[in-house]
Amino acid sequence: xxxxxxxxxxxxxxxxxxxxxxxxxxxxxxxxxxxxxxxxxxxxxxxxxxxxxxxxxxxxxxxxxxxxxxxxxxxxxxxxxxxxxxxxxxxxxxxxxxxxxxxxxxxxxxxxxxxxxxxxxxxxxxxxxxxxxxxxxxxxxxxxxxxxxxxxxxxxxxxxxxxxxxxxxxxxxxxxxxxxxxxxxxxxxxxxxxxxxxxxxxxxxxxxxxxxxxxxxxxxxxxxxxxxxxxxxxxxxxxxxxxxxxxxxxxxxxxxxxxxxxxxxxxxxxxxxxxxxxxxxxxxxxxxxxxxxxxxxxxxxxxxxxxxxxxxxxxxxxxxxxxxxxxxxxxxxxxxxxxxxxxxxxxxxxxxxxxxxxxxxxxxxxxxxxxx
Amino acid sequence: xxxxxxxxxxxxxxxxxxxxxxxxxxxxxxxxxxxxxxxxxxxxxxxxxxxxxxxxxxxxxxxxxxxxxxxxxxxxxxxxxxxxxxxxxxxxxxxxxxxxxxxxxxxxxxxxxxxxxxxxxxxxxxxxxxxxxxxxxxxxxxxxxxxxxxxxxxxxxxxxxxxxxxxxxxxxxxxxxxxxxxxxxxxxxxxxxxxxxxxxxxxxxxxxxxxxxxxxxxxxxxxxxxxxxxxxxxxxxxxxxxxxxxxxxxxxxxxxxxxxxxxxxxxxxxxxxxxxxxxx
Numbered sequence: 001x002x003x004x005x006x007x008x009x010x011x012x013x014x015x016x017x018x019x020x021x022x023x024x025x026x027x028x029x030x031x032x033x034x035x036x037x038x039x040x041x042x043x044x045x046x047x048x049x050x051x052x053x054x055x056x057x058x059x060x061x062x063x064x065x066x067x068x069x070x071x072x073x074x075x076x077x078x079x080x081x082x083x084x085x086x087x088x089x090x091x092x093x094x095x096x097x098x099x100x101x102x103x104x105x106x107x108x109x110x111x112x113x114x115x116x117x118x119x120x121x122x123x124x125x126x127x128x129x130x131x132x133x134x135x136x137x138x139x140x141x142x143x144x145x146x147x148x149x150x151x152x153x154x155x156x157x158x159x160x161x162x163x164x165x166x167x168x169x170x171x172x173x174x175x176x177x178x179x180x181x182x183x184x185x186x187x188x189x190x191x192x193x194x195x196x197x198x199x200x201x202x203x204x205x206x207x208x209x210x211x212x213x214x215x216x217x218x219x220x221x222x223x224x225x226x227x228x229x230x231x232x233x234x235x236x237x238x239x240x241x242x243x244x245x246x247x248x249x250x251x252x253x254x255x256x257x258x259x260x261x262x263x264x265x266x267x268x269x270x271x272x273x274x275x276x277x278x279x280x281x282x283x284x285x286x287x288x289x290x291x292x293x294x295x296x297x298x299x300x301x302x303x304x305x306x307x308x309x310x311x312x313x314x315x316x317x318x319x320x321x322x323x324x325x326x327x328x329x330x331x332x333x334x335x336x337x338x339x340x341x342x343x344x345x346x347x348x349x350x351x352x353x354x355x356x357x358x359x360x361x362x363x364x365x366x367x368x369x370x371x372x
Numbered sequence: 373x374x375x376x377x378x379x380x381x382x383x384x385x386x387x388x389x390x391x392x393x394x395x396x397x398x399x400x401x402x403x404x405x406x407x408x409x410x411x412x413x414x415x416x417x418x419x420x421x422x423x424x425x426x427x428x429x430x431x432x433x434x435x436x437x438x439x440x441x442x443x444x445x446x447x448x449x450x451x452x453x454x455x456x457x458x459x460x461x462x463x464x465x466x467x468x469x470x471x472x473x474x475x476x477x478x479x480x481x482x483x484x485x486x487x488x489x490x491x492x493x494x495x496x497x498x499x500x501x502x503x504x505x506x507x508x509x510x511x512x513x514x515x516x517x518x519x520x521x522x523x524x525x526x527x528x529x530x531x532x533x534x535x536x537x538x539x540x541x542x543x544x545x546x547x548x549x550x551x552x553x554x555x556x557x558x559x560x561x562x563x564x565x566x567x568x569x570x571x572x573x574x575x576x577x578x579x580x581x582x583x584x585x586x587x588x589x590x591x592x593x594x595x596x597x598x599x600x601x602x603x604x605x606x607x608x609x610x611x612x613x614x615x616x617x618x619x620x621x622x623x624x625x626x627x628x629x630x631x632x633x634x635x636x637x638x639x640x641x642x643x644x645x646x647x648x649x650x651x652x
């Protein structure tokens with residue numbers, strides 16, 4: 001027998017192969033019966049092992065991520081998929097209302113989630129609640145300001161949007177290729193207290209200011225291009241981004257940082273929702289509970305793909321205890337002036353969809369600006 | 373004229389099926405969706421001419437169209453001009469063994485993804501890159517080589533040059549050597565022989581090579597984005613911009629149809645010119 005296994009005859013080999021082939025479906029059926037497959041629609045990094053690994057192991061879950069870039073891309077993917085395709089959906093805060101209006105996400109029970117651990121500013125986050133009903137749970141946020149090369153500019157010089165016009169930045173100013181954060185920053189630079197809620201005159205002012213900046217622009221970059229042009233020093237100033245990109249580069253030794261300028265900064269938020277029609281509601285709920293718990297939040301703050309701030313005060317405590325260096329780098333140290341003070345001082349405005357103009361108007365202007 | 377046999381028709385069938393399935397039907401579908409509308413990020417079948425009107429009446433589109441035409445034409449002309457001396461040398465000056473080695477070497481670039489090659493070109497072209505560092509040693513520069521038209525053209529020529537040299541070489545290999553000998557016997561100078569005998573004899577191959585360079589450059593997305601910095605945008609970048617904002621696939625379809633129409637016109641004109649006999 002041993003000999004026949006080591007040196008099988010052709011007939012024996014065929015028999016063994018056929019047997020193995022027939023048995024395979026039973027093995028896979030057995031395995032899939034035990035493992036829950038949870039599909040996640042998210043920005044890159046949210047379903048990578050550094051974030052979901054422990055949860056997968058503890059709950060016998062396997063995440064199937066579908067990554068997108070930008071809220072429009074996300075809405076398009078959901079719109080073109082059958083209901084229930086995505087169990088959990090991570091979206092930018094301003095798109096939660098659209099997800100809800102289109103009926104893509106389910107109502108959630110607030111009692112299921114640790115809102116008491118959150119800073120008060122994030123307990124009833126705008127757009128996430130409709131008529132006192134909860135539809136999405138905020139999990140991370142971050143600031144967008146002036147990203148700069150520390151060898152080309154000092155922090156003081158970069159602390160105003162006017163640095164974009166600096167002679168040294170001619171041909172060295174990069175844009176993250178999305179109109180919303182870039183035009184929001186220019187709106188702040190023009191002194192609009194609510195950068196996205198502006199009348200026709202103020203909107204014209206934003207367009208004029210942007211066009212004046214055009215000769216400075218060295219390029220319009222996607223996610224990968226933004227990283228490489230900042231890292232190589234080809235772009236020494238960058239508009240439309242923040243620590244979510246420069247933080248990753250800084251950790252890897254690149255001479256780049258982000259600063260919130262005196263005219264104020266923008267805030268992006270990321271929130272988890274549960275897709276309507278999901279077959280895995282309980283597991284999806286369990287995941288959101290995990291990632292909004294103190295430990296999940298501390299882990300999320302230091303996500304390998306891109307770091308971010310966290311809304312849970314309990315999460316801050318864990319991060320301060322376990323990774324003080326990262327808490328310091330992101331200005332989340334308890335007991336001293338931190339990012340929550342910046343929000344409370346009114347220095348930060350939410351990034352949102354334009355209120356008085358159609359989104360198409362902003363899109364069209366951005367196309368004209370790029371082509372000019 | 374002899375009727376084609378059943379056997380030859382059967383042999384041609386896979387090509388026909390392939391073209392129907394992967395060219396004609398997608399093209400018809402593309403034309404159809406250019407009349408659809410988008411509501412709440414969902415495409416809905418419609419017969420709406422608004423997408424055509426919106427794209428074709430915007431200056432931004434025509435600027436990008438003209439820019440893309442100029443870029444692709446420049447890439448085709450420059451690539452052909454740079455490639456010709458190399459192709460001529462390979463075809464006329466090298467031994468058969470050396471020729472085989474050169475063809476092999478020209479195929480090697482296709483082993484690596486174009487995207488990877490373009491990313492690695494950034495290392496050469498940045499302000500602190502290899503070229504500018506070398507120029508710095510002799511007190512020059514830094515020259516702006518990246519995120520502009522120059523960068524885009526470098527990328528397009530990287531894509532096209534090996535293919536153009538190969539096509540030109542194969543076409544020069546078929547030039548009748550007796551004609552060249554006859555030209556020399558009739559006291560035709562070397563340079564004049566090239567332009568009066570070699571180029572006209574290899575016209576079809578040279579035009580087809582330039583046409584390939586034009587087609588590849590006209591639709592290229594990678595070089596204009598990663599070496600040109602998307603600044604200013606070409607038609608391919610415009611398509612991605614339109615789909616990113618509001619999922620306007622029908623409007624992007626209009627741009628795509630205009631591109632396909634342009635390519636077909638240019639290809640038809642080029643092939644007609646290539647096969648046109650002198651004096652006719």
